[in-house]
Amino acid sequence: MKERIKELAGQLEKEFIELSDEIYKNPELGYEEYNSCRLHEEILEKYGFSITKKYLGVDTAFRAEYQSEKKGPTIAFMSEYDALPGIGHGCGHNILGTTSTGSGIILKHLVDDIGGRVVVFGTPAEETSGAKVLFVEKGAFDDVDVALVAHPNMSYNKSGKSLALVAIQFEYKGKPSHAASSPEKGINALDAVINTFNNINALRQQTLPEARIHGVIKDGGKAANIIPDYCMAQFYVRAQTKGYLNELVEKVKRCAEGAALAAGAELTISNYEYPYDNMVTNQTMSDAFSKHLTELGVKNILEPRQSFGSIDAGNVSHVCPAIHPYFDIVGDINVGAHTVEFAESTVKPYAYENMMITIQALVATAVDVIQNKELLVKINEEFKNAEK
Ligand SMILES: [Zn+2]
Ligand SMILES: [Zn+2]
Secondary structure, eight states: OHHHHHHHHHHHHHHHHHHHHHHHHSOOOTTOOHHHHHHHHHHHHHTTOEEEESGGGOTTOEEEEEEOSSOOOEEEEEEOOOOBTTTBSTTOHHHHHHHHHHHHHHHHHHHHHHOOEEEEEEOOOTTSSOHHHHHHHTTTTTTOSEEEOOEEESSEEOOOOOOEEEEEEEEEEOBOOBTTTOGGGOBOHHHHHHHHHHHHHHHGGGSOTTOEEEEEEEEOOSOTTBOOSEEEEEEEEEESSHHHHHHHHHHHHHHHHHHHHHHTOEEEEEESSOOBOOOOOOHHHHHHHHHHHHHTTOOOEEOOOSSOOOOTHHHHHHHSOEEOOEEESSTTSOOOSSSHHHHHHTTSHHHHHHHHHHHHHHHHHHHHHHHOHHHHHHHHHHHHHOOO
16 A cells, blocks of 8 residues: 555656645735635546535635545545745645645545545635634534644644634723813723733733733724724634633633723624634544654654644644644754745755655555544544543
8 A cells, every 4th residue: 555655646746746836936815815726626626526616605715525436434634725925835835735635636546445535625714714714613524534734844743732712802982082171071992902901911820821812902092182982902812722712711801891891981892813723633643644754764753843823723623533743844954934935945855855755644644544443433532532
């Protein structure tokens, strides 16, 4: 089987590199990835997948499926292809998407023999309000057994955690008044905002160490001589688990409510982006993946990254077993993610060499899941019992 995967990888490598190169040359922001999405759809269609375009009503999303003759588990790969403003593919989603789509195409060549179903999801806008959140909400993963995605990075790192995140917006409505001649007639919405920040700063003493609360004032009033009657602040609240995040969000809301009450302002609370769940890595599947990487000659697979943000694959990991490991595309060069240098690294031979290794390890892991029934039982058991 390993030989067969290697052979297919060799045959398809050129096309995969072309896909990543093309997307690199024409970076598109989240929900505007029309060309990138089309390129993924075209290559998947060429290799026999049936494509649902504009999946779930999202213009730049797709679902590609290949159902083999034989019954078996459903394996999903998640492609991303959004870029960053000003720095193009500084997060490397050109190579990330190609890794997922490429894995799907190679696995498709194998499932007629081994059974199962391959799904490749085109998931826009990971960098902002990620579509995987909507996919999860609408049940896209309900018939998926396992979901895999690997992210380009400065080193190989095992799949780990990410922080759960809620994007929360506070709007305060007060009453305008002349700030000098009749301040007593006004209700100061800016006071409510400032006290919200102060309350939250006090709250920090009572949070778990990994929690993060960071905000900005988007509207702080119009002129110094008018008591501000409308102000708005936006926050991200993050925590290691969804359970603790929910608790913390309630406390943050109370900070805003208390501040609004003190100022006499009216408060409206809403969410300005999708909430991201924390990533719950399926360790059993992660171990299988790391083992394949090692067999493919990768020597230095580091433990999970310790400084982390939030990813929309987290939401997927709450509804089906999932992994989100990192693979090295830069070697010894000193570059960081979300930079122009990182974007440039994604299209160099070293990156593509590692992309092809990662694809082979992802496919080999999927083959394990399909062929080894005990492994899938173990993956599912871990999934059911995992702390979320
Ligand atoms: Zn990024
Ligand atoms: Zn990314």
